[in-house]
Amino acid sequence: MNLSDLLPLLRFLAPEILLSALALGALLGEAALSRLLGVEKRQNLLGWLALLGLGACLVILGDQAARGETLALGRGAFVASPFNALLKTAATLAVMASVTMGLRAPFVRHVGENYALVLFSLLGMFFLLSAESLLMIFVALELTSLPLYALAASQKGARRSIEGGLKYLLFGGLSAAFLLFGISYVYGMSGQGSLAGLRDWLVAQRTAGGPGFLFLTGVCLMIVGLGFKIAAAPFHLWAPDAYEGAPLPAAAILASASKLAGIVVAARLLLGAFLPVAGNVLGSPLSWHAGWSPAVAALAVASLTVGNLAALAQRNAKRFMAYSSVAHAGNVLVAFLALDASGRPAALAAPAIAYYAVIYALTNAGVFAAIHALAWGARGDDFADFRGAARRAPFPAFFLLIFLLSLAGVPPMAGFFGKLFLFMAALQADATHWGLAWLVAYALAMNVVALGYYLRFARVLWVEPAEDLRPISTPLELRVALVALALLVLGLGVFPSSCLAAFRTMGGVLLLRG
């Protein structure tokens, strides 16, 4: 391979290269400037530089999506496709919102390191979104998670931050162990590292007596690891503490971009590589088929139940969002089960999951940005601190309402269409026998509960009287971020097919060799 062959590669890898350079630049900038400028100045300067770099990333990603070319390196170790570029765009937007939140609120003293951690984590997500091999998935997942552990604990003075960060680290380590253990079985049994290879091997095994017990054990262990990542019950226990303890900009990443990457990688593994051993959960339990479907169905039902019911009882905005995130994991898992009796996924399943992951990331980034704007003048982030906030800061309170209603699934916000497409995909799978109607009916019932608690939060802001009437000012850049995210959430809602059609044409198949 000579130099002229490398140049086209550069075009595909440009976002990752740019991001690495940015992260290193942030570290160097901190070292160079720490003597010259105060914390707040550095926070602001480095933050704007990071935003600029991320903006450049968006441009490159947009170009990749528009060109419509695909590149695969090393047996799926790195796949750059328009579909992946769109997902990376959404993750970048969410991270940009998080960086914007931190511009004027220095919550750490080592600001350069903080930005470097954020950017490295995003780099991990980029690789994760491009990975179609087991090894790469694991490495990218670690690159995503390790900076997040540190970010969650970055308020070193606050006890709850340390506690939340530690819990997140321990649970995250455990989940990585499960995942790696599972991968070792799966690889050991099949000898396949790439997801497409795994699928072919599994298809071949159908006539050769099945993949064997150890392989399925490995798949189950991997599901446990993925369950931790996307905070599906009963593996969600870290989420409330980590969300509560993390500073708001870090919690925003946990709840948006990190979740997006987790959902996509889970879909790639389960609906992509392990599709031949899916089994199904159609109709009554007696007619189910063994595979990963019953396990995922259990996770879905548990997440819907635990997330929605526990969110009802929360008094703290961040813990509340953590349980809401568990509930949404349940929603998205419903579409993972959209398989017909012969194991083929519904046509709508992959686009619906991708659409949901994207709009969920954008909406959640918006929720945290709005909470951050309101928390500016509040004592803390309990509901009680936001009483009557709409009178003190109508601008962010209005946008928080929009984002909360999107999460609740109220049109014309994108959340409504996201949920509807997930549930439609589930019904489409076995359309003649309505095999998944039981699960969809349960999810819909739980979403009625969800509207109740989102309205409870909205009530605190809009209905309850304010004790303190001093207005809260919202910095301009945060206003811009809120408006941009709200426009995306509304725009993708009013014109869902713009996004859905793109996903269908590009990502109807989750793996490159479908």
Place this chain on the structure above:
Amino acid sequence: MLVWTFWISFLGSAAVALLPSHWKSEVRWLALLFAALGLALGLWGWGAYDVEVGGYQLGNGEGVPWIPELGVRFRLGADGFSLPLVILTGVIGVTGVLYSWNIEERVNQFFALYLLLLGGVYGVFLSVDLFLLVVFYEIAIVPKYFLIAIWGSTRKEYGAMKLVLYSFAGGALVLLGLAGIAFAADPAARSFDLERLAATNFSSGFQAWAFPAFFLGFGILAGLWPFHTWAPTGHVAAPTAASMLLAGVVMKLGSYGCLRVAIGLFPGALGATVLGVPGFWRWTITVLAAMNILYGAMVALVQRDFKFVIGYSSVSHMGFVLLGLVTLNLWGLSGALLQMFSHGIVAGLLFAVVGRLVYDRTHTRELDELGGLGRAAPFTASVFIIGGLASMGLPGMSGFFAELLVLIGSWKAFAWVLIPVGIGMIVTVVYTLRTIHLAFFGAAPLVGGDWRGLPPITLPEKAASCFLAAILFLVGLYPTVLLSMMDRASQQFLDRVKQTVPVHLARP
């Protein structure tokens, strides 16, 4: 042009929200302007609609594709079912603004939510695409919560949450059915167009579960017994204009959905055999509707709170609508449609009297504490008596023809149901007279003195009351003004229903 009704309302909502909250008078006038534009468009539609041709008119033709992946089109239009309801929405919209002239707190937000709700309601009535209809239906849910929770009275947050969760639960059932419809037909012909769906012959197995999902989903909003409990609590807790809109119009969203979607798309399910009973659903709904009429009236009879009397009377009157729908004959169907309009106006007027003309002045709604109001506030008393008489179904008032037609229709379809319905009608007379007596005649109670010195009735209130009362008389004396298009639409509907699926139109 008719489709501009909801665009204007949404636009008005945004415009009002952006005005500063201390420009109270400007906000009110602007809200009135936008509501009046909606009414004007509705009346224009009434004039422009060609009754002879029938079917959907005045919309955007075949519409434009919205979500092509699912065959969803943005298609709007009105027919003899929806046009009277659009006009009703306009009437209640305008009078509701007039009765809210005294709102002082967060005026801009109040009218913004009010117009948002109004726009959602217009959208439901004008949607020719089922998906679009459901989207508007869901849009109309959330404003109700804030209208009640912020500006309401009596257990407002409980009432608001209950009302919204019931509506959303109904919406969830409708969504389940909607997702089902998407995949019931041939994927190549996938469409949510109500006209096309109506021509589709769904398998009887699909109809058997889709019909109850839709009928129950929409029926919850129509106050179907025993899922009606949100209605009295919610309507009592709501501020006057919101109670008027909720009882007057939003409950009609439910009955409209029952007719247009549940019965219109799955008529076969009404006659199907379920659990070994032929015509199971038709029987069930008839019994439930009769329960609505009888139970609602009985409970209204024993209320101590003036507003709860009206709240339960709404539940009772919605029973006539639901009963008329399942008769599946011309009398019953036209009667149900006329009752939807008539009850909309009556409920609007009665809630206005109780909430605005009485409660805002006396600060009590306990019937024991009222009494003797007739002498102190003769205008209030006259308006309430007019509304009460229309609610009883006195000849010359709009309720008369509506209930008469439903009664004839049910006599032809299932004569036995007239026994509970007749009892319910007698109880209606009793509770209406009891309420008039307790509140307006009777001796003035000790607590309230003789009610001298009540603030006088303002001009907007007088105008709105006279307007509503005039409509009651107009429709009562000359029902053809609406009945001609209702009859035509019902006839076309019944012809189609009989054609696509042979329903047992004899007694069930």
